Amino acid sequence: MVTTLLVAVICLALIFDFINGFHDAANSIATIVSTKVLTPFQAVLWAAAFNFLAFFLIKDHKVANTIANTVLEQFITMxxxxxxxxxxITWNxxxxxxxxPSSSSHTLIGGFAGAGMTHALYMHVNPMDAINLGPILRIIAxxxxxxxxxxxIGIVINILILHICKNAKPSTAERWFKRLQLVSSGALSFAHGGNDAQKVMGIIYVALVAQKVIIYGAVMPEWIPLACYSAIALGTMSGGWKIVKTMGTKITKVTPLEGVSAETAGAITLFVTExxxxxxxxxxxxxxxIIGVGLTxxxxAVRWGVTINLVWAWIITIPISAIFAAIVYSIVRYF
Known part of the structure; x- marks a missing residue:
């Protein structure tokens, strides 16, 4: 049965997906903006188009299944x-x-797991019994x-490209690598859409299960991936300029060649993990x-002070999101 709470949860999930888009827009456009291959406006349109393209080409939603299995079914409520x-959303x-540039993925996973564990605590059950530890340990790893x-991968690709192009004229090589950055950033945006939109698909799916609209294990309704890919693409079009600055200039200075190496390495990693x-x-x-190409x-060449701050942000994201979720759950359970 469709209720007001279910509609609110679906809307919040899509809002998170939208925020994920503009929060993570920097991942795929920072280097093409910092190397002046595209203007910021052109870059977000380019990235958003490839975010949405994943809807047509990725149909096996393995990442969504992993997210849906983070909390055990009997502990999932609206x-x-x-x-x-x-x-x-708060931590993002x-x-x-x-x-x-923290992780929207781990924010969502931490929040979902934290709320599930808190629910178990109120049921006088061991909180660890509420989560599926296998997938969560892989995620943490x-x-x-x-x-x-x-x-x-970034180091290997960058060294290979430098070796192949060692005799090329610098002006000619830079012109070609600026063109290739369009390809590599498009691939990264495609992989970003395919990986990150699925996380919200998993959340909406378990909301439908909790509300008994569908049964656990049923095929995901087609409107869910369509809505999620649309939301993340629209979010990407909104940009995230503070994070673009961090990713594009503060970690290391990036040239078009290095931009191609970093984006290609990122895309390969995301394709494999997806x-x-x-x-x-x-x-x-x-x-x-980006650190890898800087190390070559x-x-x-790598600003380690900035990098260490980023690592700390990554480490605390899941526990802080879980704490936020515990507080929020303790409030909303009375309504």
């Missing part, structure tokens, strides 16, 4: 989903305001693995890739 979303807006994988059904952070992945020049 209040749990609502509290998780409110917590995720806080990090956006301060220009911190990839907080660290995704940027490392992106960094390694196929494995692991909801990794686009933010973490591209940050690791010299270690001092």
């Amino acid at each position: 209040h749990v989903v609502l509290a998780g979303l409110v917590a995720a 807006l806080i990090t956006w305001w301060f220009g911190i 990839f907080i660290f693995l995704a940027p490392i994988i992106g960094m390694i 196929r494995l059904g692991i909801p990794v952070s686009t933010t973490h992945t591209i940050t690791g890739s 020049k010299r270690a001092s």
Whole structure:
């Protein structure tokens, strides 16, 4: 049965997806903006188009299934989903305001898991019994693995390109790499849409299950991916300029060649993890890739002070989102 609360939860989920878009727009457009390949307006349109293209080409929603299985079915209620979303939106807006490229994915996972654990606590059940520990441990592992994988692939690609183009005229090479950045940023935006929109699909799906609109294990209604890909694309079109500045200039100075290397490395990492059904952070992945291309020049080319601050933001995202969700759930459970 469709209720006002279900409609509110779906709207909040799509709002989160929209915020995810403008929060993470920097991931795919920071380098093409900082290297002046496209203007900011052109860049967000380009990224949004590839975000939405994923709707037509990705039909096996493994990441959405992982998110839906984060909290065990018997502990999923509408209040749990609502509290998780409110917590995720709150932390996303806080990090956006301060220009911190934290993970929207881990914000959502932390909020959902935190609300589920709090619900179990009020039921006088061990909070750990409410969560599916296997998927959550894989997700936590990839907080660290995704940027490392992106960094390694970024180093390898950058070294290969430098070796292949060592005899090219600098002006000719730069012109070609500016063109190639359109391809690499498009691939990264496609991978971002395919990975991140699925996380909200999983949340909407469990909301429908909690409200008994569909049964657990049923095929996901087609309107869910359509709505989620549309929301994230519209969010990307809104930009996220504070984070663009951090990603595009504060970690290391990025040239068109390095932009191609970083974006390609990020896209490859996201494609592989999406196929494995692991909801990794686009933010973490591209940050690791940018650090990787910086390291091919010299270690001092990376601004380690900024990088360490980013890592701390990544580490605290899940626990802080879980705490926010616990507080919100403790309030909304009375309504």
